[in-house]
Amino acid sequence: MKSSPALFACVFGALLWATVVYAGEMVELRIETVLASNDSPYFDTRLEDIWRQVSSTPYNSYRLMQEERRKVEWGNQVDFSLPGGRVLQVVPKHFASERIALQVMIMEGAPPTPLMKTALSIKNHGTLFFGGRRHQDGTLIIRIGAATDE
Secondary structure (H helix, E strand, C coil), X not given: CCCCHHHHHHHHHHHHHHXXXXXXXXXXXXXXXXXXXXXXXXXXXXXXXXXXXXXCCCCCEEEEEEEEEEEEECCCXXXXXXXXXXXXXXXXXXXXXXXXXXXXXXXXXXXXEXXXXXXXXXXXXXXXXXXXXXXXXXXXXXXXXXXXXC
């Protein structure tokens, strides 16, 4: 079967248009870093919406250390500074079935060395927690949220 130049041009044009439309959409990323410790019973009221999720950890103190929101285009990397000199790199990959796929890496040191690299999929407008890295007298818990209007 022969392929016609007109068919090739139509398919190529449609793919190019879809890429331009897709690349223009933005994803809002929200990164929250919480220090969980047993210093003294304390609960940061800004964390009230996540209390049920963190209250099962073996700590009695939860302090929001930093919160940052950024909008980024699909496929672009954005870096977030974390306590302790670490950097969280996030790349939103794609959106399908109401889920946002993210590539996530935590870097440390100079030159930066990867401590963790993983692919995540979270529900649109949802959040995901991960943690376990020691910091000061406690453990850092990182909450990643992602949302798109697609």
